[in-house]
Amino acid sequence: QVQLVESGGGLVQAGGSLRLSCAASGRTFSMYAMGWFRQAPGKERELVGAISRSGISTSYADSVKGRFTISRDNAKNTVYLQMSSLKPEDTGVYYCAADFQFSTGVLTSAGEYEYWGQGTQVTVSS
Numbered sequence: 001q002v003q004l005v006e007s008g009g010g011l012v013q014a015g016g017s018l019r020l021s022c023a024a025s026g027r028t029f030s031m032y033a034m035g036w037f038r039q040a041p042g043k044e045r046e047l048v049g050a051i052s053r054s055g056i057s058t059s060y061a062d063s064v065k066g067r068f069t070i071s072r073d074n075a076k077n078t079v080y081l082q083m084s085s086l087k088p089e090d091t092g093v094y095y096c097a098a099d100f101q102f103s104t105g106v107l108t109s110a111g112e113y114e115y116w117g118q119g120t121q122v123t124v125s126s
Contacts (some may be wrong), residue, residue, distance in 0.1 A: 002026045002115050004096045010122030012086055016124070022096030022117055029077040030054075032115075033107045035071060036081045037121070040092040041042040048094065049081060050106040059106045059116040063089075086124045093119040 008020040020036065035050040050059045051071035058070055067086075072079040079096060097113035107113060 002029070002032060002098050002100075004060045004098055004115055006096045006118035007059070007119040009094060009122045011123045013124065014087055014124055014126050016086050017082070017084045017120045018086065018122060020083070020094055020120060020122075021080045021094075024077045024098060028100075030074040031100055031102075032102045033103075033105070034070075034072060034079040034114075035097045035107060035113060036079075036103075037095045037096070037097060037110055038090075038092040039119075040089075043092075043109050045095070047110070048085065048107050050108050051079065052106050053101060053106055054104065057104070057106050059108050080096070083122070086122075088124045091122060091124050094122050095119045 005023045024064040036048040037045050039045040051070045054070045069082040096117040098115040099113045
């Protein structure tokens with residue numbers, strides 16, 4: 001079992017940057033595929049980015065490609081989401097997710113993840 005705690009959210013102007021962090025408990029972080037999802041008011045939760053256990057493979061939503069970067073540091077049990085060129089439509093609650101995996105691929109569907117953090121609010125003003 002793993003517990004996830006997100007941090008780094010806040011209010012930023014359009015065009016600005018933020019870095020989200022997700023700290024995971026436990027000793028087997030490197031066995032978990034990780035993902036960042038977001039949910040805007042009245043909308044379904046959607047994938048932002050996903051990363052494989054080793055960090056070699058990543059996947060992004062089309063809406064954030066070229067602007068967001070997901071990375072992980074397995075020695076620090078932490079996954080990051082670097083967000084640049086932020087837009088008002090990036091506003092939402094951002095969630096970190098984890099799933100124990102023997103495979104080395106990425107998971108892009110919310111239903112594939114077992115563990116979730118409590119979320120951190122990101123608000124981008126125009």
